[in-house]
Amino acid sequence: MKKYKRNQRIGALMKIFAEKPNYLFSYNYFCGIFNAAKSTISEDVAIVKELVEEMNFGRIETISGASGGVMFISILGSKERNDILEQLCSLFSQKNRILPGGFIYLTDIFNNPRIVSNIAEVISSEFSNKHIDYIVTVETKGIPVAIMTGQKLNVPVAVIRRNNKITEGATVSINYVSGSSNNIQTMSLSKRSLKEDAEILIVDDFMKGGGTCKGMEDMMREFNANVVGTAVVIETIEPEKKLADNYISLLVLNNTSIKEGIIEIRPSPKLLK
Amino acid sequence: MKKYKRNQRIGALMKIFAEKPNYLFSYNYFCGIFNAAKSTISEDVAIVKELVEEMNFGRIETISGASGGVMFISILGSKERNDILEQLCSLFSQKNRILPGGFIYLTDIFNNPRIVSNIAEVISSEFSNKHIDYIVTVETKGIPVAIMTGQKLNVPVAVIRRNNKITEGATVSINYVSGSSNNIQTMSLSKRSLKEDAEILIVDDFMKGGGTCKGMEDMMREFNANVVGTAVVIETIEPEKKLADNYISLLVLNNTSIKEGIIEIRPSPKLLK
Numbered sequence: 001m002k003k004y005k006r007n008q009r010i011g012a013l014m015k016i017f018a019e020k021p022n023y024l025f026s027y028n029y030f031c032g033i034f035n036a037a038k039s040t041i042s043e044d045v046a047i048v049k050e051l052v053e054e055m056n057f058g059r060i061e062t063i064s065g066a067s068g069g070v071m072f073i074s075i076l077g078s079k080e081r082n083d084i085l086e087q088l089c090s091l092f093s094q095k096n097r098i099l100p101g102g103f104i105y106l107t108d109i110f111n112n113p114r115i116v117s118n119i120a121e122v123i124s125s126e127f128s129n130k131h132i133d134y135i136v137t138v139e140t141k142g143i144p145v146a147i148m149t150g151q152k153l154n155v156p157v158a159v160i161r162r163n164n165k166i167t168e169g170a171t172v173s174i175n176y177v178s179g180s181s182n183n184i185q186t187m188s189l190s191k192r193s194l195k196e197d198a199e200i201l202i203v204d205d206f207m208k209g210g211g212t213c214k215g216m217e218d219m220m221r222e223f224n225a226n227v228v229g230t231a232v233v234i235e236t237i238e239p240e241k242k243l244a245d246n247y248i249s250l251l252v253l254n255n256t257s258i259k260e261g262i263i264e265i266r267p268s269p270k271l272l273k
Numbered sequence: 274m275k276k277y278k279r280n281q282r283i284g285a286l287m288k289i290f291a292e293k294p295n296y297l298f299s300y301n302y303f304c305g306i307f308n309a310a311k312s313t314i315s316e317d318v319a320i321v322k323e324l325v326e327e328m329n330f331g332r333i334e335t336i337s338g339a340s341g342g343v344m345f346i347s348i349l350g351s352k353e354r355n356d357i358l359e360q361l362c363s364l365f366s367q368k369n370r371i372l373p374g375g376f377i378y379l380t381d382i383f384n385n386p387r388i389v390s391n392i393a394e395v396i397s398s399e400f401s402n403k404h405i406d407y408i409v410t411v412e413t414k415g416i417p418v419a420i421m422t423g424q425k426l427n428v429p430v431a432v433i434r435r436n437n438k439i440t441e442g443a444t445v446s447i448n449y450v451s452g453s454s455n456n457i458q459t460m461s462l463s464k465r466s467l468k469e470d471a472e473i474l475i476v477d478d479f480m481k482g483g484g485t486c487k488g489m490e491d492m493m494r495e496f497n498a499n500v501v502g503t504a505v506v507i508e509t510i511e512p513e514k515k516l517a518d519n520y521i522s523l524l525v526l527n528n529t530s531i532k533e534g535i536i537e538i539r540p541s542p543k544l545l546k
Contacts, residue, residue, distance in 0.1 A: 007280040008324045014284040015330065018291040020387070051281045057288065099442045107441060107463055111432055113424035114293070140412050140432065147417040148424075151386035159384055159413065168380060169372045190380055
């Protein structure tokens with residue numbers, strides 16, 4: 001069987017870790033891949049650990065014992081995070097995004113995997129030391145952010161639907177008041193989506209009144225789930241008082257500026273600590 | 274400024290490539306990160322290139338000239354691909370997935386980033402040598418597969434909506450006949466979603482009659498876009514004749530088996546070439 005050189009193993013290890021952050025790999029798994037002794041892999045992991053720290057990629061956690069192994073936790077440095085937020089601000093504030101009625105066209109951003117990956121990296125870094133079982137979002141625009149955050153935290157996603165679907169099996173439905181329009185709306189989630197007593201991170205693209213996030217919090221109570229936190233990509237500066245509490249946002253939009261034909265958006269002070 | 278050892282640079286290079294497949298990095302970018310001369314980076318890239326080939330990760334492409342650089346193209350080996358397809362079959366055929374009315378509960382699978390990442394890896398490997406500008410899908414269940422395939426191919430995604438939304442700006446709408454139920458339905462796509470003469474890969478979760486994929490093909494004609502291919506995760510064995518043509522599927526479902534309480538699903542012969 002083939003043998004690999006040390007720098008090949010280091011390269012392959014980093015590739016495998018980067019593609020599956022927060023995933024616990026056993027030493028035996030690597031012994032098999034590289035056809036190498038556990039002591040060799042341990043030395044490789046020590047080198048990778050140092051490299052990850054020196055390059056500010058996050059950290060490597062080693063867990064000893066029979067069910068132990070190695071895990072890469074990806075965490076953005078504050079400089080990288082602030083660079084991402086600044087890039088997002090210039091992207092979101094492009095003038096030609098203003099639509100009739102004072103709406104902003106953001107669909108291309110929320111469907112661009114490269115940008116969404118950066119957004120997800122910011123969110124997952126914020127929650128990297130929390131225990132989370134599921135990401136929960138509501139269709140449609142928040143799904144890519146939810147999926148990529150789930151990928152980085154290595155947890156499944158549950159997508160709340162606006163309507164009941166026959167392919168979801170038995171569902172729990174709730175009514176909620178949209179914070180910005182005061183309309184009553186319905187959301188449904190398949191009963192199979194979540195296990196009991198789950199720890200939840202709610203993720204959404206946009207928060208104005210906070211009614212949708214409040215609705216998701218209410219839905220989580222129906223599942224006996226505990227909301228660990230809520231992350232939205234953009235919140236509007238007004239109304240100042242939102243229906244949801246205990247949330248972080250990446251960006252804050254001055255929604256009264258749009259009437260004048262400008263989009264004023266800046267990194268959220270909640271993140272710049 | 275800090276200097277890094279060779280095996281540290283190899284590890285960091287593989288991490289950076291793995292997180293952004295199909296992305297062209299300039300040599301200068303790496304010179305900056307590692308505080309190293311271009312000749313050093315060239316030697317590192319040669320080592321990474323050999324490693325990627327020996328480990329069957331895909332290939333490294335180097336493009337010379339002023340606008341040149343290095344790119345990692347992730348391609349599954351046929352053994353890894355077949356392993357993924359077999360894993361998907363055992364997951365999809367779990368008995369408790371059968372819902373009243375002969376439907377199958379698949380939502381948890383299509384919202385699980387780890388599984389979806391594998392599905393996307395199979396699709397992106399199939400299309401790794403085609404020029405693609407956008408992935409196109411229709412809401413809702415196909416979105417995660419589309420986003421992760423887009424991430425691996427480094428292209429944006431356009432999501433066709435079932436209804437017109439005010440936040441999409443001007444849209445193009447078409448009516449189409451659902452192949453399985455013969456209902457007439459509407460789909461809309463923002464005019465801003467695609468640039469002119471784009472090359473498109475259509476991605477969806479499920480194909481029965483093929484009407485939805487046919488509708489997406491029709492929609493692409495309205496945008497003067499060229500459909501390079503269509504990939505669905507599951508197709509049903511019946512009806513044999515689908516409305517869409519020129520598509521690949523990952524798995525084939527024997528849809529008449531469900532009445533007997535079993536889910537018979539196997540890797541698609543179209544892939545096992």
